[in-house]
Amino acid sequence: MNTFLFDLDGTLLPLEEQRFVKTYFDEMHKVFDDLIDKEMFVKYVWTATDVMRRNKDKKTNMEIFMNKFEELVGEDINEYKNRFDDFYDNGFQEIGKAVDKNTYSEKLIDILKKKGYTVVLATNPLFPIKAINHRIKWAGLKESDFNYITSYENSHYCKPCIKYYKEILEYINKKPEECIMVGNDVKEDLVAGELGMKTFLLEDYLINREELEIDCTYRGKYEDLYKYVDSLPSI
Incomplete structure (x- = not known):
């Protein structure tokens, strides 16, 4: 991976x-x-x-x-x-003013970049890139932290359509088994697992509107995700 x-x-x-x-x-x-x-x-x-x-x-x-x-x-x-x-x-x-703050996002991305991982911002592309860039800054991050960012200008599908994830893989030239999708929405994010990606369900702001059965590789809160990323080898 x-x-x-x-x-x-x-x-x-x-x-x-x-x-x-x-x-x-x-x-x-x-x-x-x-x-x-x-x-x-x-x-x-x-x-x-x-x-x-x-x-x-x-x-x-x-x-x-x-x-x-x-x-x-x-x-x-x-x-x-x-x-x-x-x-x-x-x-x-x-x-x-409607978003919360945490100390983990910057740490997570920093660790992954230093270890040589490709990092994609797979946000549901309902917004223009301008709006996404603002939200990236609110998270304490930069556009340059990501190798690819989905937006409504460059995407042809939305979550949970599986074609959304296929399109990302084509663009970054990766196979599903090389990737892990991290998200908080059971329906929209865990569907990536159907392609063969690993998945990590973040539970702090968990969304499961349809009360679907949860099928993921890993799950936990921000601290658990941080520990997982910190334990990974460098590439």
Whole structure:
């Protein structure tokens, strides 16, 4: 094994999902307040996101989201696109107040890089790279800490679609048995095990909405993950 895939939200970036989502929509709608009422805006974003999650076509997630959002709005969305960009440049940073802090993320990545492991940020690619880069910083990390980062601009599938993980493997030129997926979501992250990857379920912010049976290689809290990484040999 020579490669780690890490989820972001609830894994490298500790956060409580419901609090994060509420803050996210509260801040984002401020940018669109004069164009569309909040209830309708939130509905359209969720609908377009759901279509993006279920996509199986070879289109980027960004294309899928924007095409559906434009269909829902019923007009040219260039102004919306400009405001989305402005939000992710500026207002999105306010959402940092909804995340928690821990001391493990920096240590984990630092150890793995020093030991020579490939490190991938396998965050569900529902956000543009701008938003992901902000969240990387909130976790105390840098873009350069990762050999590859999934975003809605460069991905064609979402978790838990197995094609999402296949696409990562193709890009980084790795076999499943060379990799371990670390995440907190039973459905979205542990599905990587179906390809033959090892999996580590992080339990501090565990998500198991459908109460699925848990099938993973390892499981534990941040301290357990740290001890595991620290015990690994250098490559």
